[in-house]
Amino acid sequence: MRILVVGGGGREHAVIRKLKDNPCVTELYALPGNGGIAADATCVPIGAKDIDGIVAFAQDKKIDYAVVTPDDPLVLGCVDALEAVGVPCFGPQKKAAIIEGSKVFAKDLMKRYGIPTARYETFTCLDEALRYLETAPLPTVLKADGLALGKGVIIAQTRAEAIQAARDMMEGKRFGDAGSKIVIEEFLEGPEVSVLAFTDGNVVVPMVSSMDHKRAHDGDQGLNTGGMGTVAPNPCYTPAVAERCMREIFLPTIAAMNAEGRTFRGCLYFGLMVTKDGPKVIEYNCRFGDPETQVVLPLLDSDLLTIMQAVTEGRLADTEVRFRDESACCVVLASNGYPEKYEKGFLLEIPETVRSHVYIAGAKQADGKLVTDGGRVCGCVGTGETLEDAIRAAYDVAAQVRFENAYCRKDIGQRALRGV
Numbered sequence: 001m002r003i004l005v006v007g008g009g010g011r012e013h014a015v016i017r018k019l020k021d022n023p024c025v026t027e028l029y030a031l032p033g034n035g036g037i038a039a040d041a042t043c044v045p046i047g048a049k050d051i052d053g054i055v056a057f058a059q060d061k062k063i064d065y066a067v068v069t070p071d072d073p074l075v076l077g078c079v080d081a082l083e084a085v086g087v088p089c090f091g092p093q094k095k096a097a098i099i100e101g102s103k104v105f106a107k108d109l110m111k112r113y114g115i116p117t118a119r120y121e122t123f124t125c126l127d128e129a130l131r132y133l134e135t136a137p138l139p140t141v142l143k144a145d146g147l148a149l150g151k152g153v154i155i156a157q158t159r160a161e162a163i164q165a166a167r168d169m170m171e172g173k174r175f176g177d178a179g180s181k182i183v184i185e186e187f188l189e190g191p192e193v194s195v196l197a198f199t200d201g202n203v204v205v206p207m208v209s210s211m212d213h214k215r216a217h218d219g220d221q222g223l224n225t226g227g228m229g230t231v232a233p234n235p236c237y238t239p240a241v242a243e244r245c246m247r248e249i250f251l252p253t254i255a256a257m258n259a260e261g262r263t264f265r266g267c268l269y270f271g272l273m274v275t276k277d278g279p280k281v282i283e284y285n286c287r288f289g290d291p292e293t294q295v296v297l298p299l300l301d302s303d304l305l306t307i308m309q310a311v312t313e314g315r316l317a318d319t320e321v322r323f324r325d326e327s328a329c330c331v332v333l334a335s336n337g338y339p340e341k342y343e344k345g346f347l348l349e350i351p352e353t354v355r356s357h358v359y360i361a362g363a364k365q366a367d368g369k370l371v372t373d374g375g376r377v378c379g380c381v382g383t384g385e386t387l388e389d390a391i392r393a394a395y396d397v398a399a400q401v402r403f404e405n406a407y408c409r410k411d412i413g414q415r416a417l418r419g420v
């Protein structure tokens, strides 16, 4: 089978490694992939947002199946365009990807169908937003409506901060057009849990739960990033919470999307907060999380391609999805200064002995050598019988990967060990 994966980060590297386990896969292409993914797939320099380029490539190479992983191409309708030329895909169509593409859509959906989430108001006019903020409870959370590289959320502790954030988003275009509409919502408290779930629109099959570490520095200090590390499973996701999530959130969401004529097929990411009033949705993503995927897929015992095809064909109920009863930890090595200013182009050295435990996010080939090429450079993954074992294994791998300006958080998994 000839398979195409759209995207080029650590998440895509994890997906590609897992797809390779299936002996039916004869050719594997990554568009655009990256210098590290090149060891596992043929990388072709076609950008993930170049829908016409992706479709032309798929036709030219007679691709049998495509996996579209990043948010941008999904929201732009990459799956629709590939399906229109007869290429079956893993990933939601445009009309379903809106669940991530528009926060206003997602919030209104939850309100209409009674799915627990933070209370909110939507604004398209700055003056109205400012008037609302005069009396809004603090802290308050401001979110740009559209995609903003996962950075369109501001938690304002003071009224002045909230006003500044609203101005930046709506007037200063801090997040481009994504901020022309904003959501202002209630600040929720409690541990966060990420749950990725396969769904074909009929059934929903949650994968092992995970915990992201979004802040740049130890102790959850510093700026929000794309994610500095993950662990799975998440100890806050107890069987009782899982049961409530299935009943109050997962099944109602699938039913709501069906009722709206927007059946979701693919991987639906539930960003949850376990509050004292029960689990609530912080956000939906229409795709695998990054770096959640790097801890979830290594624990998957069943064949990924088989599951993905079952999702596409609406046969998920009859397909085995089994996870190993172990733990995993991913420690992200980033370029010093990320998520703001950082240098790149440094030699990236990964010993052969740990190569299979490293997923490359930001690197390219230069003169036959691998050099850093992004803020998040790679994810170092360890698995083990216990969370402690997994954390130790991941940091062991990280210690062996070298580049000049590397930094990582030293406390990935510590909150999970404390159970909060």
Ligand code: AMP
Residues within 6 Å of the ligand: 118, 141, 150, 151, 152, 153, 155, 185, 186, 187, 188, 189, 192, 214, 271, 282, 283
């Ligand atoms: P998002 O991009 O929606 O995942 O938001 C980024 C981060 O902001 C989340 O992971 C939460 O830690 C935080 N966050 C978002 N919404 C809320 C909320 N209503 N209350 C508290 N924290 C929030």
Ligand code: GLY
Residues within 6 Å of the ligand: 150, 212, 226, 227, 285, 288, 289, 290, 291, 292
């Ligand atoms: N790790 C969070 C995300 O993928 O959006």
